[in-house]
Amino acid sequence: MSYTIEEITRIIKAKRIGDNQTIINWLLTDSRSLSFPDETLFFALVTSRGDGSKYIADLYSRGVRNFVITNYENQILAKFQSRGISPYADANFLEVENPLKALQKLAAYHRSQFDCPVVGITGSNGKTVVKEWLHQILASSKKIVRSPRSYNSQIGVPLSLWQMHSDADVAIIEAGISQPDEMGALESMIRPTIGVLTNLGGAHQENFFSMQEKCMEKLKLFKHCDVVIYEADNDLISNCMSKSMLTSREIAWSRYDMERPLFISGIQKDENETTISFRYLGLDNYYKIPFIDEASIENSIQCLAICLYLMIPADQIRAGMAQLEPIAMRLEVKEGKNNCLIINDSYNSDLSSLDIALDFHYRRSLQKGLKRTLILSDLLETGQNTSTLYRRVSQLISSKQVQRLIGVGKNLMNEFSKFSTIEKDFFNNTADLIEAIQLGRIKFNHESILLKGARRFGFEKVLEEIELKRHETILEVDLNALIDNLNYYRDQLQPKTKIMCMIKAAAYGAGSYEVAKTLQDRKVDYLGVAVADEGAELRKVGITSSIIIMNPEVSAFKQMFQYSLEPEVYSFHLLDSLLNAAEKEGITNFPIHIKIDTGMHRLGFMADDMPELVNRLKNQNALIPKSIFSHLVGSDSDVFDDFTKDQISLFDKAATELQAAFSHKIIRHICNSAGIERFPEAHYDMVRLGIGLYGVHPSNKPILKNVNTLKTTILQIKDLDKIETVGYSRKGVLTRNSRIAAIPIGYADGLNRKLGNHNGFCLVNGQKASYIGNICMDVSMIDVTDIPCKEGDEVIIYGNDLPAEVLAEKLGTIPYEILANISTRVKRVYFLD
Numbered sequence: 029m030s031y032t033i034e035e036i037t038r039i040i041k042a043k044r045i046g047d048n049q050t051i052i053n054w055l056l057t058d059s060r061s062l063s064f065p066d067e068t069l070f071f072a073l074v075t076s077r078g079d080g081s082k083y084i085a086d087l088y089s090r091g092v093r094n095f096v097i098t099n100y101e102n103q104i105l106a107k108f109q110s111r112g113i114s115p116y117a118d119a120n121f122l123e124v125e126n127p128l129k130a131l132q133k134l135a136a137y138h139r140s141q142f143d144c145p146v147v148g149i150t151g152s153n154g155k156t157v158v159k160e161w162l163h164q165i166l167a168s169s170k171k172i173v174r175s176p177r178s179y180n181s182q183i184g185v186p187l188s189l190w191q192m193h194s195d196a197d198v199a200i201i202e203a204g205i206s207q208p209d210e211m212g213a214l215e216s217m218i219r220p221t222i223g224v225l226t227n228l229g230g231a232h233q234e235n236f237f238s239m240q241e242k243c244m245e246k247l248k249l250f251k252h253c254d255v256v257i258y259e260a261d262n263d264l265i266s267n268c269m270s271k272s273m274l275t276s277r278e279i280a281w282s283r284y285d286m287e288r289p290l291f292i293s294g295i296q297k298d299e300n301e302t303t304i305s306f307r308y309l310g311l312d313n314y315y316k317i318p319f320i321d322e323a324s325i326e327n328s329i330q331c332l333a334i335c336l337y338l339m340i341p342a343d344q345i346r347a348g349m350a351q352l353e354p355i356a357m358r359l360e361v362k363e364g365k366n367n368c369l370i371i372n373d374s375y376n377s378d379l380s381s382l383d384i385a386l387d388f389h390y391r392r393s394l395q396k397g398l399k400r401t402l403i404l405s406d407l408l409e410t411g412q413n414t415s416t417l418y419r420r421v422s423q424l425i426s427s428k429q430v431q432r433l434i435g436v437g438k439n440l441m442n443e444f445s446k447f448s449t450i451e452k453d454f455f456n457n458t459a460d461l462i463e464a465i466q467l468g469r470i471k472f473n474h475e476s477i478l479l480k481g482a483r484r485f486g487f488e489k490v491l492e493e494i495e496l497k498r499h500e501t502i503l504e505v506d507l508n509a510l511i512d513n514l515n516y517y518r519d520q521l522q523p524k525t526k527i528m529c530m531i532k533a534a535a536y537g538a539g540s541y542e543v544a545k546t547l548q549d550r551k552v553d554y555l556g557v558a559v560a561d562e563g564a565e566l567r568k569v570g571i572t573s574s575i576i577i578m579n580p581e582v583s584a585f586k587q588m589f590q591y592s593l594e595p596e597v598y599s600f601h602l603l604d605s606l607l608n609a610a611e612k613e614g615i616t617n618f619p620i621h622i623k624i625d626t627g628m629h630r631l632g633f634m635a636d637d638m639p640e641l642v643n644r645l646k647n648q649n650a651l652i653p654k655s656i657f658s659h660l661v662g663s664d665s666d667v668f669d670d671f672t673k674d675q676i677s678l679f680d681k682a683a684t685e686l687q688a689a690f691s692h693k694i695i696r697h698i699c700n701s702a703g704i705e706r707f708p709e710a711h712y713d714m715v716r717l718g719i720g721l722y723g724v725h726p727s728n729k730p731i732l733k734n735v736n737t738l739k740t741t742i743l744q745i746k747d748l749d750k751i752e753t754v755g756y757s758r759k760g761v762l763t764r765n766s767r768i769a770a771i772p773i774g775y776a777d778g779l780n781r782k783l784g785n786h787n788g789f790c791l792v793n794g795q796k797a798s799y800i801g802n803i804c805m806d807v808s809m810i811d812v813t814d815i816p817c818k819e820g821d822e823v824i825i826y827g828n829d830l831p832a833e834v835l836a837e838k839l840g841t842i843p844y845e846i847l848a849n850i851s852t853r854v855k856r857v858y859f860l861d
C-alpha cells in the first residue's frame with residue numbers, strides 16, 4: 029500500500045507547497061530513524077522535548093523531500109535571507125494546524141481501508157507479551173500485522189497502523205495511555221473489533237484521580253468493538269465494565285464463576301510448565317504453557333480467549349501454547365572478544381524490529397567509534413515475497429550504514445546479490461558460521477556486532493563464541509531497570525511531590541557514581557548519602573544534584589561547606605557544633621535538614637525538643653532549615669500500621685510547629701520505599717526511595733525489575749569419589765560420587781560464609797547448585813553432579829532468577845545486607861540503553 033502525495037494532502041486536509049510527484053511508503057517522526065528518504069514523509073511534530081522542524085534541513089540533505097509542518101512562512105521561508113524563495117525547490121511541504129493530528133488522521137484513513145479483525149490491546153502490564161504470544165500462536169495459519177515492540181502511544185499507534193496491508197488476516201495493535209482523554213484519539217484510529225484489557229497496575233497513576241477513572245478511560249478503546257475480553261475476577265474491571273454500557277459481546281473469563289463465558293476450571297503447576305483447563309461453549313479442554321508464573325498464566329488466558337473468538341482450532345491453540353517463547357523486551361548489550369561490542373536482539377525477526385535494532389546499533393557504534401557489523405538470519409516474515417523482502421532488508425542495511433554483513437540461512441544465501449556494496453559472507457546455517465569462527469576464517473575486531481536471528485537459528489550459540497568471558501566475579505548493574513523502578517515509584521506520587529533517592533552504602537552496592545549520574549539525568553530532587561566523604565567524591569566527579577548527608581561527622585563540616593553537602597541535624601550537640609563552624613567561616617543560610625525521632629529511637633530530636641529547637645534556629649542566620657523529616661520503623665508490615673500512623677501524626681505536629689516559625693516553605697518527608705506504596709497520605713512534600721530503586725520490593729511483589737546481578741564463572745571441575753571431602757576441615761562430606769566445581773568468589777568478595785555446607789545455592793545454567801563445604805576467602809565449591817556444565821560456564825550468585833531475598837532468607841537477614849556487602853574489589857559493569 030502506498031499513497032501519492034496528492035492523496036495524502038487530501039486525506040489530512042493540508043495546504044500543499046511544492047509540486048514534486050512522489051509516492052509515500054514510510055512515515056517518519058524521529059529524524060534519527062530515517063531509512064528510505066525518497067519514499068518518506070516526515071512529520072515535524074512539536075512536543076515538550078522539541079520542535080521537529082529543526083530537523084528539516086538535515087533530512088533534506090539526506091534526501092527527504094516530503095514534510096508535514098505547521099507554518100511554512102515561519103518554519104521555512106523565514107529561515108532564508110531572500111524571503112519568498114525557499115531553496116528546497118523540489119520538496120513538498122504540507123501545511124496543517126497540528127502535524128500529530130495529521131499523522132493520526134492519515135493512520136485512521138489507512139486503517140479504514142481494511143476490514144480484517146483488528147485486536148486492540150490495552151492495560152497497564154502485559155500488552156506486549158499478549159501481542160507477541162498471540163502472534164506466535166496465530167502465525168502458522170494467518171498473516172499478521174502487529175505493533176513493533178511497544179509502539180503504543182499517540183505517535184506509536186499511527187506508525188503501527190501504517191503497516192496494515194491488504195494481505196493481512198489480522199492486525200494486533202497495542203494502545204497505551206498516560207493521561208486522561210488520550211484513549212479517544214487512539215480508538216478512532218485503531219477502531220478495534222476485538223478489545224482486550226490485560227491488567228491494571230499503578231503505571232501513570234499520577235494523572236488519574238483513581239484507578240476507576242483510569243479503567244474507565246481504557247475502556248473507551250472498546251467503544252466500537254464486536255467483543256471485549258477481560259478478567260471477570262478483577263472487581264475493579266468488572267465494575268467498570270458494567271458501568272461502561274458497552275454494547276459489545278463479552279468474553280469475560282473467570283477462575284471461580286462457572287457462569288462466565290470462559291471458565292478456567294483448573295490451573296496445575298508443575299516444575300516448569302502449567303496445565304490450564306477451561307470450559308467454553310459447554311466444551312472442556314486444556315492447554316499447557318512452558319511457564320509457571322502468574323503473569324504468564326494470565327497472559328496466556330487472554331490469548332486463549334482471543335483465539336477462541338477467532339475460532340482457531342483447539343489443536344492449533346494447544347500446539348501454539350506449548351511452544352510459547354519468552355519475550356525479550358530489550359536489546360541486550362554485551363562485551364565481545366577483541367574489543368567488540370555485541371548487541372543481541374532476540375525479540376523477534378521481522379523488518380520493523382530489524383529497523384529498530386539497526387537504529388540502536390548505529391547510535392551505539394557511533395558513541396564508541398566501532399565498525400558496524402550485522403549478523404542476520406533469514407527473516408521469518410510471513411506473507412511477503414522473498415525478493416521484495418530482501419530488497420527492503422538491503423536498503424535498510426545500507427541506510428543504517430552497516431559496513432559488514434554476515435547472513436545465515438537459505439533465503440539470504442539465495443538473495444546475496446542484493447547486498448552489493450558491503451563486506452559480506454553468507455552461511456547456510458548457524459553451525460557453518462560457528463565453525464568458520466572457530467577455525468578463524470571469520471574474525472571480529474573492534475566492531476559493534478548486531479546479532480539478529482530468528483529463534484530457530486539458535487544465535488545464542490553464536491553469542492557464546494564471540495562474547496568475552498571474564499574469568500572473574502562481576503556485579504552487573506542494569507541501569508535501565510533502575511530507571512524503570514524509579515518510574516514505578518514516581519508514578520505513585522502527585523506531580524508536585526519531590527523525590528530523594530538514597531544512594532548510601534555505594535548505592536546499596538550498585539556503585540555511587542553511575543547510579544548518581546543516572547538519577548541526576550532523570551532529575552531526581554535529592555540524593556542521600558551516609559557520610560561526607562561519599563558526597564565529596566560525587567562532587568569531584570561532577571554530580572551537581574542536591575546531596576544530603578545522613579550522618580554528618582563533626583570533623584567533616586569544612587568539606588560539607590566546600591562542596592555544598594547538606595547535613596542532617598539530629599541533636600542539639602550537632603546543631604551547636606555546626607553553627608559554630610558555619611559562623612566561623614562567615615557562612616549564612618547554609619541548608620540543613622532536621623531529623624525528628626518519632627519512634628525509631630536512633631537519631632533525632634524528640635517531640636518535646638521542638639520549642640527549644642525552634643528557638644535556637646530562629647536566633648541565628650548561619651543555618652536554615654530546608655527540610656524536616658522522620659523515619660518509619662515498620663512501614664513494610666501491617667502489623668505496625670497503628671504505630672506507623674502514630675509516627676506520622678507525631679511528625680506532622682513537629683513539622684507544623686517548625687513551619688509556623690518560618691516564612692519560607694520547609695519540605696516535609698517521612699516515607700521510605702515501603703511507605704511510598706503503603707501510605708500515600710503521608711507522601712508530604714517529598715519521599716525517600718531506597719531499596720525499591722534497586723529492585724527489591726519491600727513487600728515482595730514482583731513488579732520491580734532486578735538491577736544487580738552478581739555472577740562469576742566456573743574455574744575448574746573435578747569428579748570425586750564419594751569417600752573424598754571438599755574444602756577446609758573436611759566439612760564438605762560427599763554422599764555419592766560427585767562433580768564439584770570451584771568458582772572464584774569467597775567471603776572476601778561479600779559472599780556470606782554461612783551459605784556454605786549446603787545452606788545456600790547459586791545457579792549454573794539455570795539450575796540450583798548448592799555450596800559444598802566451607803566457603804573460602806576467595807573461592808567456593810559447588811555441587812554440579814546433576815547439572816550439565818563445563819569450565820568457563822557462567823554462575824549466577826544472585827540476580828533475576830535467584831533474588832537477593834532468597835539468600836537473605838537462608839541467612840536470616842534482610843536483602844539490604846546482601847546488597848550492601850559486596851566488596852569493592854568486585855568489578856561493577858553497567859548497562860544503559
Ligand SMILES: *Cc1c(COP(=O)(O)O)cnc(C)c1O
Pocket residue numbers: 530532578659699700701702716717718719720
Ligand atoms: C536508607 C534510608 C531510606 C530508604 O529506605 P528504604 O527502605 O531502602 O526505602 C529512607 N530514609 C532514611 C533516613 C534512610 O536512611
